[in-house]
Amino acid sequence: MERWSGYFQLILDGALVTIELTLLGSLLALVMAFVAGLGRLSRNAAVRALATAYIEFFRGTSIFVQLFWAYFVLPLFGVSLTPLQAGVLALGLNVGAYGAEVVRGAVQSIGKEQQEACVALNLTRWQCLRHVIVPQAFVIMLPTFGNNAIELLKGTAVVSLISLADLTFQAQVVRAQTGNTMVPFITILLLYFAIASVISLSVRGLERRLTRGLDGVRS
Structure with missing residues (x-):
């Protein structure tokens, strides 16, 4: 039992790396x-x-290739990244490309009367976007942003290919050392699900809060 507690600690350490990758990657993707x-x-x-x-480019090429470019090719141009930095860069840029279409579609879905009202109030295009269009569009974006964050979480497994000790990497270490495949991979399966559930619940809570705020303004 003591032996397995050490292995579970390895997996929990990997979970912290996965969470860090997910948070930083999601932040870059959002920007x-x-x-x-x-x-x-x-x-x-x-x-x-x-x-x-x-x-x-980032929707049309493989995340594996993008990750290898960030970690192995960029140093040839004088840009050396740690495995964590390379993972955040590749995942953030990849998921951000999908999120960009979400932003575009949500902004375009806001009625033209909103823009006409901005013109009537003599607001600049930037002021209209910042104060009127984007706050409303953001509520529309949230569910898909939540899905993108969960996809990014699942995509973090690719960083094990560059020896970053995330959940998947540590599960492979435990499997190699114990010869047991079922226990480590069931463990990380449950951990991935738990982290994804936290993301989903957080996004739903934020969506409800923002929707109430908008309803208050409309009323």
Whole structure:
């Protein structure tokens, strides 16, 4: 039993790495989603083209290749990253590309009367986006953002390929040392599910809170 407690500690250490990857990767993905999503709606053709190129590239290439580029190829250009940094960069940029289309679609779904009201109030385009359009669109984005965060959580398993000691990596270590496959992989299965459930419940709670706020404004 004492032997297994040490192995379970290894897996819990991996869970902390996975949570850190998920939080940092989701933060980067959120930033990139808004930058690229709003970039797609820009009146500047160069900005639109740059945002579109980013989205299509990261949606159209494998996360494995992106991770290997971040960790093994970037050092050839003088940019050396730790395994954690490479994982956050690859996962954040990849998921951010999918999130960008969520941002674009949500912003475009807000009725044109809202923009007309902004014009009537003499608000600039930026003020209209910041104070009127984006707060309403954000509520629409939330469920998909929650799904994207869970997909990112599941995608963190790829970082075991660059020897980052996440949940999957530690489960493989325990399997190699004990010869037991079932126990470590059932354990990480439950841990992934628990973390995903926390993300889902948090997003639902935030969505309810923001919806109440908007209902209060509309009433």
